[in-house]
Amino acid sequence: MKIAITELRQKIEKTLNKNLNNDQARVVADYLLWAEMSGIKTQGIVKMIGSEPIQDIQPSGEIKVERDTKLSQLINAGANAALLVSNIATDTAISKAKEHGFSIVGVHNTFSSNGALSYYTEQIAKQDLIGIAASRSPGSTAPFDSIDPLFGTNPISFSFPTDNQPIVFDMATSAMTFYGLILANAKGESIPENMAIDHEGNPTTSPGIAMDGALLPFDRSYKSSGLGMVVEILTGPLTSAAYCDTALTGEWGSTFMAIDPNLLVDIAQFKSQCSDLVQKIKSSRKKHGVSEIRLPGEKSHNLYLECVKSGQVEVDEVILKQLGYV
Amino acid sequence: MKIAITELRQKIEKTLNKNLNNDQARVVADYLLWAEMSGIKTQGIVKMIGSEPIQDIQPSGEIKVERDTKLSQLINAGANAALLVSNIATDTAISKAKEHGFSIVGVHNTFSSNGALSYYTEQIAKQDLIGIAASRSPGSTAPFDSIDPLFGTNPISFSFPTDNQPIVFDMATSAMTFYGLILANAKGESIPENMAIDHEGNPTTSPGIAMDGALLPFDRSYKSSGLGMVVEILTGPLTSAAYCDTALTGEWGSTFMAIDPNLLVDIAQFKSQCSDLVQKIKSSRKKHGVSEIRLPGEKSHNLYLECVKSGQVEVDEVILKQLGYV
Numbered sequence: 174m175k176i177a178i179t180e181l182r183q184k185i186e187k188t189l190n191k192n193l194n195n196d197q198a199r200v201v202a203d204y205l206l207w208a209e210m211s212g213i214k215t216q217g218i219v220k221m222i223g224s225e226p227i228q229d230i231q232p233s234g235e236i237k238v239e240r241d242t243k244l245s246q247l248i249n250a251g252a253n254a255a256l257l258v259s260n261i262a263t264d265t266a267i268s269k270a271k272e273h274g275f276s277i278v279g280v281h282n283t284f285s286s287n288g289a290l291s292y293y294t295e296q297i298a299k300q301d302l303i304g305i306a307a308s309r310s311p312g313s314t315a316p317f318d319s320i321d322p323l324f325g326t327n328p329i330s331f332s333f334p335t336d337n338q339p340i341v342f343d344m345a346t347s348a349m350t351f352y353g354l355i356l357a358n359a360k361g362e363s364i365p366e367n368m369a370i371d372h373e374g375n376p377t378t379s380p381g382i383a384m385d386g387a388l389l390p391f392d393r394s395y396k397s398s399g400l401g402m403v404v405e406i407l408t409g410p411l412t413s414a415a416y417c418d419t420a421l422t423g424e425w426g427s428t429f430m431a432i433d434p435n436l437l438v439d440i441a442q443f444k445s446q447c448s449d450l451v452q453k454i455k456s457s458r459k460k461h462g463v464s465e466i467r468l469p470g471e472k473s474h475n476l477y478l479e480c481v482k483s484g485q486v487e488v489d490e491v492i493l494k495q496l497g498y499v
Numbered sequence: 500m501k502i503a504i505t506e507l508r509q510k511i512e513k514t515l516n517k518n519l520n521n522d523q524a525r526v527v528a529d530y531l532l533w534a535e536m537s538g539i540k541t542q543g544i545v546k547m548i549g550s551e552p553i554q555d556i557q558p559s560g561e562i563k564v565e566r567d568t569k570l571s572q573l574i575n576a577g578a579n580a581a582l583l584v585s586n587i588a589t590d591t592a593i594s595k596a597k598e599h600g601f602s603i604v605g606v607h608n609t610f611s612s613n614g615a616l617s618y619y620t621e622q623i624a625k626q627d628l629i630g631i632a633a634s635r636s637p638g639s640t641a642p643f644d645s646i647d648p649l650f651g652t653n654p655i656s657f658s659f660p661t662d663n664q665p666i667v668f669d670m671a672t673s674a675m676t677f678y679g680l681i682l683a684n685a686k687g688e689s690i691p692e693n694m695a696i697d698h699e700g701n702p703t704t705s706p707g708i709a710m711d712g713a714l715l716p717f718d719r720s721y722k723s724s725g726l727g728m729v730v731e732i733l734t735g736p737l738t739s740a741a742y743c744d745t746a747l748t749g750e751w752g753s754t755f756m757a758i759d760p761n762l763l764v765d766i767a768q769f770k771s772q773c774s775d776l777v778q779k780i781k782s783s784r785k786k787h788g789v790s791e792i793r794l795p796g797e798k799s800h801n802l803y804l805e806c807v808k809s810g811q812v813e814v815d816e817v818i819l820k821q822l823g824y825v
Contacts, residue, residue, distance in 0.1 A: 240762075240763060240764075242600065243600075244599075244600050244601055245762035245763055247764065273570070274568065274569075274570050274571065275570055275601045275603070277601070277758065277762055277763065279763040279764075303733075303737075315783075316780050316783070316792070318786050318792045318793070319780065319783040319784065319785060319786065319792050320783075320786055321783035323779060323780060323783055331725075331729045333732050340732070342725040342728065342729060344721075344722045344725060374786055374787060391718060392718035392722075392723065395795060396670045396718075396723075397718065397722075399668040399670060400726075402666075402668065402780070402794075402795070403657045403668060405776065406659050406666070406776065407629075409772070409776070410764070410768075410772035410776065411629075411760060411764060411769065412763060413763075413764055413768075416772065416779075417776055417779040417780070436568055436570055436571035437566060437571055437573045437603065437605040437737055437738060437739075437754075438573065438605075438737060438738070438739055442736075442739075443736050443737065446735070446736035446742065447736055450728075450735070450742055450743055453649060453742075453743040454642050454645065454649060454728070454743070457641075457642070457645040457646075457647035457649055458646050458700070459644060459645060459646070460644050460645065460646055460700055461700060463644045466642070466643075466644045466645050467644070468728075469721060469725045469728070
């Protein structure tokens with residue numbers, strides 16, 4: 174059902190106030206509204222229901238800066254919500270890169286997932302910086318030739334400023350998201366073929382059996398497996414988080430980087446060429462049956478703009494009812 | 500046939516002396532021998548034969564530094580051989596990152612390809628730094644939903660130091676390399692299905708028709724297409740090279756980054772955890788029919804070590820004859 178964005182924001186912030194102060198609640202609400210408005214429903218306010226709703230997170234410690242240099246910061250999240258701490262990390266990455274040209278911020282010991290990484294890299298690109306973000310989660314994906322779930326679904330995102338909306342690319346290095354498994358399992362549906370294997374390495378289309386087995390890397394070969402490994406290293410060993418964590422007990426980790434294009438070329442030229450590149454792709458000849466070539470993130474951004482214009486967002490009524498919002 | 504490495508080196512350096520001084524010839528010979536010894540034959544001394552042998556490159560200008568900061572350098576290669584200039588760029592990236600924690604070096608206007616990017620990122624990781632390298636080439640690969648060859652085959656490589664041999668990952672973002680097309684075409688062979696399309700977007704297994712059409716991104720979907728776009732931006736607009744260059748006349752471009760893990764965690768811990776990650780992957784349960792799980796780059800490195808041990812390298816006799824080496 175449609176709900177007014179201002180009304181939804183008030184309700185979300187009030188719910189989040191359970192364990193977060195007003196500023197913190199606003200930061201998390203910003204993300205949740207962005208995800209809903211962008212049509213990224215699996216990473217939106219669905220995070221407020223289920224067995225681990227984010228408003229119930231009781232952090233075991235403070236957010237602590239464990240290392241700080243001109244170009245970098247390592248943050249121990251103290252089991253605070255990833256949605257909160259990753260925003261802080263993004264702001265830090267932006268301010269350091271604005272001043273020094275580059276930054277890398279590592280976060281470990283967050284509670285659960287950051288949501289969609291494109292949210293953070295978009296913020297970085299809006300500040301005229303190139304953004305890179307990556308995250309590891311507990312083991313769910315088997316490396317190429319292995320049948321053990323050593324890697325997380327390990328998303329990575331890149332963003333680039335243009336003269337208009339930034340180019341924002343975001344993908345899991347697994348064939349599907351772990352949330353996709355949870356959702357299919359809850360609905361009693363099967364998953365497509367060639368996405369996952371059971372514990373012994375046999376193909377399966379059962380999401381429950383896949384959760385006990387492993388997802389496959391997205392191209393089912395060494396390339397996406399290698400990319401999954403790259404993310405595992407950048408967000409595991411590089412942030413003091415866990416890695417190759419099949420016991421599912423280790424720390425989640427994320428890394429945010431920002432690069433000032435001015436280090437190599439003039440920012441105005443860079444942005445204008447990135448805009449031109451978008452136009453060249455969009456105006457290229459289309460594959461038979463394709464009506465429009467969309468850049469990564471374009472569809473989500475259009476949905477977001479529609480919501481801004483109408484002041485309303487479409488939200489699953491079941492979720493709104495569970496939260497007592499309607 | 501087998502040839503002694505010292506003998507092959509002398510001959511290669513002598514051939515390269517045609518247009519390169521002794522130091523330059525040694526740098527390029529180092530690469531060519533490494534590629535041959537690593538079994539990367541399509542990027543090895545085959546580059547000394549054919550229509551554009553590297554010893555015949557007559558640069559149109561000097562190698563010029565166009566921008567230089569503590570963290571960065573932009574190099575105009577003056578149409579010198581990419582194999583030469585990318586080595587210089589790698590050395591610069593290493594020394595800047597050693598001093599300041601991070602570096603990014605862009606190169607444009609090189610003559611043709613760098614060869615295998617893993618050569619450069621391996622050098623970076625051997626200096627206890629994380630390496631990232633990417634390259635663009637003239638348009639050969641169609642973005643997802645497009646049938647125009649807007650992107651190059653756009654390889655990207657990542658490397659990580661360990662307590663032993665670095666982890667080195669290297670891949671093209673296209674379904675196959677452009678050299679693979681050239682080779683199949685020269686041999687009159689067809690290419691596998693689902694690798695390429697003709698000029699009108701129809702599937703083709705003819706390498707000649709594919710060269711006039713386009714390669715597909717490696718997973719034939721938006722993910723590898725997005726990665727191809729990321730490489731196109733990092734090595735096109737970000738280095739003042741060409742981009743989306745279907746006319747095939749624009750400049751080649753490359754970007755090299757080095758990141759000191761000490762920015763976030765202690766290097767000794769990082770290296771030891773990367774070694775442990777390698778062991779965890781290698782000792783995980785194998786897919787049915789797989790005798791050994793290999794890390795990216797592992798097979799090449801083993802071939803390289805065998806050559807070092809024996810003092811000899813296996814080289815295609817046809818190439819050696821064409822070069823007058825036997």
